[in-house]
Amino acid sequence: MPIKPEDAGALPKFTGSLVRRAQQRHAAVWLSEVSAEITSVQYAALEVLHETPGVSQRQLGDKLDVDRSTIADLVARMVRNGQIERADDPVDKRSYVLYLTAAGKKQLAALRPRVEQVERILTERLTASELAQLRRLLAALLPPQA
Template structure:
């Protein structure tokens, strides 16, 4: 039986089109299951700060793979929303170190099971092995600093 990707002019034969559509689905599921206020990037920042409190803004941006202006905006928004706090870096006074606030820790623990549910929804039609393979293949598309 032919599929949508069999036709040579089908947009879904292009990886970029499928990645974009998958991202749109992820966003829709995220907003319905997790939050309309906390984005997946903000959630990732909360997880990183839970794991490594006191990282500086540049390190957080590197870990999230976002540029300097994006991380500055993200941090400012999260500080305004009282999810994280920043203070002067004791080593480099031109930089900030970041920590979760108690509200940020509470938000993280509230959101974590919902994020797990997003993962279950998005991969429901895949076997566990297929889910691991999908993540491996998507990671292979990303640039690596080897």
């Protein structure tokens, strides 16, 4: 049963509580509409590699805003699952560059409409102006990207 605003107590005044609840709703909708096997971060990695093939593992981590060990684990899992391939960076032999495999491209194409459905479900009660404002305000909460 949803909590009525008058019954919510002090929690709605805390931004973190609202962000956490919104994230929980996103996770639940993701599971029901997209996949229990592919996380939203894995999907974001597929999108980044589609847009910028050949980025380094470090650049991918920066774009996804995850730390070095997390991106290393994520890349290793996606390589094992056949979604991406790793190659030596021709400029910096200490680094890898990453590409989508044919299977990764196919999976991205299959997932994209489902991810768009998650977006529609999460934002269906907002006007276009409210959605733009929400995105702008959420982005303002994040640290600037270098």
